[in-house]
Amino acid sequence: MAAYIFDKLRELEEKNAYPLHMPGHKRNIRFMPYDFRLYDYTETECTDNLHMPEGIIADAQNALAELLGADSSFILVNGGTSGMIASILACCDPGDNVLVAANCHKSVYDGLIMAGVNPIYISPSITEEGLCGGISIRDIFRAFESYDIKAMIITSPTYEGFTCDVRTIADIVHKHGSILIVDECHGAHFVFSDVFPPSALSQGADVVVNSWHKTLPCLNQGAVLSIKGGRTDSIRIKEAVSMINTTSPSYPVMASVDYARDLLSRDKNLFSSYIQVLKDARHELAHCKTLKLVNDSIKGQSHIADVDISRFTIMVRTDITGMDLSRILLDKYNIRIEMAGLHHIVAITTVADDPKGIKRFVKAITELDKKYERKFIEKIPISGLSVSVPEMTPRDVYFSGKETVAYEEAPGRIAAASIIPYPPGIPLVPMGKIITGENIESIRQLKAVGISVIGAENGSVAVVKKADK
Numbered sequence: 001m002a003a004y005i006f007d008k009l010r011e012l013e014e015k016n017a018y019p020l021h022m023p024g025h026k027r028n029i030r031f032m033p034y035d036f037r038l039y040d041y042t043e044t045e046c047t048d049n050l051h052m053p054e055g056i057i058a059d060a061q062n063a064l065a066e067l068l069g070a071d072s073s074f075i076l077v078n079g080g081t082s083g084m085i086a087s088i089l090a091c092c093d094p095g096d097n098v099l100v101a102a103n104c105h106k107s108v109y110d111g112l113i114m115a116g117v118n119p120i121y122i123s124p125s126i127t128e129e130g131l132c133g134g135i136s137i138r139d140i141f142r143a144f145e146s147y148d149i150k151a152m153i154i155t156s157p158t159y160e161g162f163t164c165d166v167r168t169i170a171d172i173v174h175k176h177g178s179i180l181i182v183d184e185c186h187g188a189h190f191v192f193s194d195v196f197p198p199s200a201l202s203q204g205a206d207v208v209v210n211s212w213h214k215t216l217p218c219l220n221q222g223a224v225l226s227i228k229g230g231r232t233d234s235i236r237i238k239e240a241v242s243m244i245n246t247t248s249p250s251y252p253v254m255a256s257v258d259y260a261r262d263l264l265s266r267d268k269n270l271f272s273s274y275i276q277v278l279k280d281a282r283h284e285l286a287h288c289k290t291l292k293l294v295n296d297s298i299k300g301q302s303h304i305a306d307v308d309i310s311r312f313t314i315m316v317r318t319d320i321t322g323m324d325l326s327r328i329l330l331d332k333y334n335i336r337i338e339m340a341g342l343h344h345i346v347a348i349t350t351v352a353d354d355p356k357g358i359k360r361f362v363k364a365i366t367e368l369d370k371k372y373e374r375k376f377i378e379k380i381p382i383s384g385l386s387v388s389v390p391e392m393t394p395r396d397v398y399f400s401g402k403e404t405v406a407y408e409e410a411p412g413r414i415a416a417a418s419i420i421p422y423p424p425g426i427p428l429v430p431m432g433k434i435i436t437g438e439n440i441e442s443i444r445q446l447k448a449v450g451i452s453v454i455g456a457e458n459g460s461v462a463v464v465k466k467a468d469k
């Protein structure tokens with residue numbers, strides 16, 4: 001017998017790899033100086049009720065709203081996932097058209113199914129080196145001119161730390177009487193310093209979801225949904241948040257968000273010294289040519305408005321892949337990063353990082369940069385969809401029969417699951433769209449250059465069963 005999960009975590013604890021990944025507390029006791037066991041409570045006469053807050057939870061939410069500049073903020077204990085689903089359920093009615101940035105997270109696709117809405121997908125631009133960028137303002141105009149749109153959903157920042165021009169997008173959305181929902185799950189820290197991109201709420205977004213556990217010292221699942229500006233129905237938001245979050249909320253998770261908010265608002269030095277460490281690290285990494293840090297120079301390209309300096313997105317311009325680099329960092333330097341793609345890696349830092357850990361990463365990258373010769377990386381053969389409407393809604397796809405078919409049999413069939421090359425993480429074929437012969441050719445080309453294509457494994461794809469079957 002074994003306690004499988006526990007034993008593995010114990011083993012990881014012993015190996016003690018430096019965590020350049022989520023959750024943002026980095027297991028740093030300085031930022032979480034309490035014993036969770038003692039604070040695992042249920043609703044009692046004095047611990048308030050997340051679903052009807054009137055006491056300490058109401059106070060914590062009000063303090064969050066004040067910090068974030070929101071009309072109201074809601075603590076989520078089921079992660080940013082629950083916030084994205086709740087936003088869609090609260091802002092849209094079944095059958096409404098929703099303009100959705102195609103690079104959105106799984107939770108958005110799940111929300112579209114649950115709400116029974118009609119998505120119109122808009123593809124972000126792709127950078128020269130194959131990463132997902134921002135969304136073209138011209139494409140957004142075009143979509144609003146062509147369709148009656150109830151709400152727009154964007155992801156800003158992206159996983160790689162790039163933001164969209166939220167201010168301009170919000171202006172267009174509002175001009176058309178629509179609502180802007182921003183998945184800012186990776187940008188919860190933006191409010192703590194203006195060296196980070198401006199928060200989406202400060203740029204006119206109506207609903208914003210932040211996963212505090214990703215980039216702030218909070219326990220996994222701790223997140224916040226905020227609304228501002230009066231375009232949303234706050235009662236419906238409250239109902240939807242309540243529907244998607246457990247009735248046994250974790251007090252340690254809620255308390256970790258509350259504690260982080262209080263600590264980081266009071267002690268401004270914590271962020272200022274962390275930012276100095278970031279600036280020094282980025283300055284040193286700027287000398288690397290083979291392992292190239294994506295920096296501010298990308299602003300303005302591919303509709304990228306700003307870059308989050310807390311995130312080290314590094315292009316791997318040599319014979320090894322991002323996955324190889326990730327393995328080398330772990331095996332040789334005992335550093336575990338957040339994510340590796342074919343030609344890039346992403347390392348996440350937060351205010352809870354030990355400066356020595358960040359320095360160790362910088363030393364490792366500068367050493368490895370010297371070891372590998374710089375090579376030209378061929379452009380990844382991906383063409384964007386711009387604005388597209390699926391033939392079947394995600395909800396109809398969800399409730400249909402499905403089967404897998406070989407690539408050769410796929411053209412003309414409706415995709416039962418999105419087919420997503422990563423990077424850049426933008427669906428080549430969103431669920432519900434007819435798969436074309438060209439799509440299959442692209443899948444083959446992408447796989448030939450080593451790109452993983454989610455939803456197109458082992459020479460087959462999932463499609464909706466034909467009605468006569």
Ligand SMILES: Cc1ncc(COP(=O)(O)O)c(C=O)c1O
Pocket residue numbers: 078079080081082084104105107155158159183185186211221223
């Ligand atoms: C862009 C984006 N949005 C939303 C989510 C979901 O957030 P959570 O993990 O807090 O549920 C993720 C998770 O990785 C994400 O990357």
